[in-house]
Amino acid sequence: MRKIVIGQYYPATSIIHSLDPRIKLGGTVFFIVTLFTVNEWGAYAVAISALASVIALSKVPPKFMFRGLRTMFFILVFTASLNIFLTPGENVLVEWFIFRITSEGVSQAARIGLRLITLVTASTVMTLTTTPIQLTDAIESLLSPLKKIRVPVHEIAMMMTIALRFIPTLMEEVDKIMKAQMARGADFDTGGLVKRAKSLLPLLIPLFISAFRRADELAQAMDARCYRGDVGRTKMKIMRFARRDFIACVIAIIYAVALTALNNFL
C-alpha cells in the first residue's frame, strides 16, 4: 500500500523541469505519435537516443525511469509473445505442435516491445519532471478553449488536483481500516465472490464516511481561504513561453523530420 505513488515527481533543477508543462505534455503526446508512425530500426535508434538525451538533461537518476516499466511488465511480455507466435513469416526458426516461431515474428515482437518500453519511459519522464499541479494547469490551459462551450474546465482541473492530493491520504486510511477490521477477525482474502464482496463492507463503509467527512472539512477550509471558483483568480506560477520552450519546439520539429527521413528513405 505504501508504495503506490501517483504523481511521482522527482524534484531537481534541470532544463527539462523548467520547460513549460504544456510543451512537455504536448511534446510527450507528439513523441508517442511519432513512435507509431515509424517501423525501421534506424528510426527507433533516433527516437531512443532522443529520449536518452532528454533523460540525461532531466538529471533524474535513470533507475527511476524504469519503475513505470515494472507495472507494465506483464502487458509487455504478453504483447511480445502474441507477436512472436502470431506473426506469419517464411523464415521458420522453431516449430512445435501448433506453435511456430519465425524470424519475422521475433523481429516484430522486438519492435513492439521496444515501442512500448519507449512509450512508457517517455510518459514516465514527463511525470517525473512535472508536478501534478503543473500537469493539471497544463491540461486546464490546453483545454481552455472548451470553456466557450460551457465545459467547466477550471472545476475539472481543481477536482484533479484534489484527487491527486488525497490519494496518498486515502491509501493510508485504507491500510489502517483494513488492519483495524482484521484485528477484529475480518477476512478479506478467502471465500467466493459474494463472500468477498460482502467482506469489503466493513472497509468501504468507514472509508466512504471518512471521505465525506474529509470532503466536508476541505470545502469549509477552501471557503475560509476565499475560494470562489475561477472568478477573479490569479496564479502564482504563470505558464509563459520562454526562449527555451521555442527551442524545444524547434528541436521537436527537427527530430520529426529526421525520423521521417530515416524511416522512409533509408
Place this chain on the structure above:
Amino acid sequence: MILEVENLSHVYDFGTPFARHAIKNINFSLKANEFVGIIGHTGSGKSTLVQHLNALIKPSGGRILLADEDIHADKTKLKSVRQRVGLVFQYPEHQLFEVNIYKDVCFGPLNMGLEPDEVALRAKEALQLVGLSEELYNKSPFELSGGQRRRAAIAGVLAMHPDILILDEPTAGLDPAGRDAILSQIAKMQKAVGNTVVLVSHNMEEISRLVDRILVMSAGEIFFSGTPAEVFSDTEKLTAAGLAPPPIAILMSELRACGFNIPSGIFTVDAAAEVLTSLKRSEKREKGAEQ
C-alpha cells in the same frame, strides 16, 4: 509469561533504496494481569511494535511467542492470535460501520464463529464494561458523542475476550473530561476482567497513574524501562528520548537541586502535595523548637 518478544526488528521497504528500520532489537515480555505502558514520540516505532504483537505486520527478524508458541508458526492460527491479542487502533471510532453500535460490537464475535446467544451475551457485556447504557445500543454511531463512539469501538475489541488488550493512544483528540472518563473506565475494566493491558501513549500523566511498568521507545528501540516512579524520575533520559517529563517530576528535581530533601519517584500532584506538606510542617516545628 503470556507474551514474549525476542530480538524483534522490522524494516520498511526492504530491499529498496528507501529501506529503513522501523524497530530493532526489541526484547520484552508481558506477564498475565500486567498493566504496561509504552511511551515514545511519533515515529519512535511504538505503533509498528504493537501491530506486530497481533500479527498484523510480519517481523523482518526475531519472533513473538504467545503462550510459548511463535505466532507466525501456523498461518491458519493468525485469526486466533488476533482474537487473543486485541488491538484498539488510534481513533478507533473511524472503523464503526454497522447501523447501530450493538451490531458493530457483534462483528468481532461473529467473525470468531460463535453461537448467536454467545455473541449477544458478549456484546452486551462489553458495552456494559465500557459504560454504555442500554438505550444507546440501537443508536447509529452518528448519534453519539465522540467519547461514546470511542467506547463503542473499544467494546468491539473487548467482546472478543482478548487475553491481552492493546490500546493505541486511546485518548487522542478528546477533551480533558472525555480523556479522564475513558481512562478511569479502562482502569475499572482491567480490574474487572483481569486481563493484560498495554497502553500506548505520548501523554505521561495519563500513563503514570495507571500502569505497573513503562517501556520508553526512541528511534525504534526500547530506550529504557521501569516502574512509573523510576521512569518519570529520570527527567534527563526522558528528554533525550524526545519526551516532556511530567511537570511535577521537573519541579521535584529542581527543588532537590535547591537543597530540599525530597525522595525520588514523585510525579503526581497528590504525592507531591503530601511530601511538600510534611516538609514544610517539620520545617515549622524546627523553627518553633529553635525559638
Place this chain on the structure above:
Amino acid sequence: MEIIFNTESLSFEYISHDEKKEQKTLALNDINVSITQGEFVSILGHNGSGKSTLARHLNALLLPTAGTLWVKGMDTKNAQNTWQIRQTSGMVFQNPDNQLVATIVEEDVAFGPENLGVPSAEIRQRVDWALSSVGMSKYADVGPHQLSGGQKQRIAIAGVLAMRPDCIILDEPTAMLDPRGRKEVMQTVLELNRNQGITVILITHFMEEAVLTDRVIVMDAGLVVMDDTPRNIFKEVDRMKKLGLDVPAVTALAHQLRNNNIELPDDILTIEEFITYFKP
C-alpha cells in the same frame, strides 16, 4: 488600540432532526466580547461548549441567528463583506490533512492569495515570506503527505499568513498532534503574535497552551463564563475542575498546599514561580 472583533448579544441556534422530532440547540447564547488588535486570546471549554461555533462566526463561516458580530466594523451578516472578512481573519482547522488543497507545499500556500486575485509576482513574495515566517522554507517543494502533523499545521498557518490577515483563528490546531508537534505550532503562533503583531485567537483544551496567552475566555453551554488573564483564570482551581477543564499541574499543587495551610500565592503558574515562593 483598534478593536478587531466585537459582538452584541451574539446567539446561534441550530436545529437537529432526530427521528421526526426537531430539536433546537442554542450553541451560542448572548455573547458579548470584544477583542483588540494584537491580542493573543485563548478560548477554553469542553467539547460542545460552543467554542468552535464561536470561532466559525469570527470569519463568517457561520452567521449569527440573533445579535451581531463585527469584524473590523464589518457586519458578518452583510454578504458583501464575506470575502473581506475571511481575508482579515484567516482560519486554521483541527485536522491538518483536511485543509491542505495542493499536492506541493508552496502551491498550497499560494492558494489563498490566488483566490484573492493577487498579482503573480506578489504571490511569489508572499509565499516565500509566509513559509519563512513559519520556518518551513526548506519544505517548499515537498508533498503534504511527507510532512509530520506539526509541519502540516505550520503550512496551514503559512497558507493563512499569505493572505496578509490581521488575525489568525486556530480551531484546536494541536488536538491531533503529539507533544513535539504541539510545541512547534505554539512556538510559531507565539512568534507571529510577538514579532508581526498579528492577533491570534486560539481555541484549545490544553491549559498549558492557554497559560502562554494574554487572555483566556472560558465557555460553557454556549455562554462566556470567565474572561480574564490566565493567572486569574487558573487560580480558580475548583471552578475549572467543575467546568471539566484542567489547570497547570503546578497551580493544582499550590492549591492543594494552600488547603493544607501552607503559605503560597494562589496564582502560581510556572515551576520558577513555585520555587521562588516555596523557598523559605
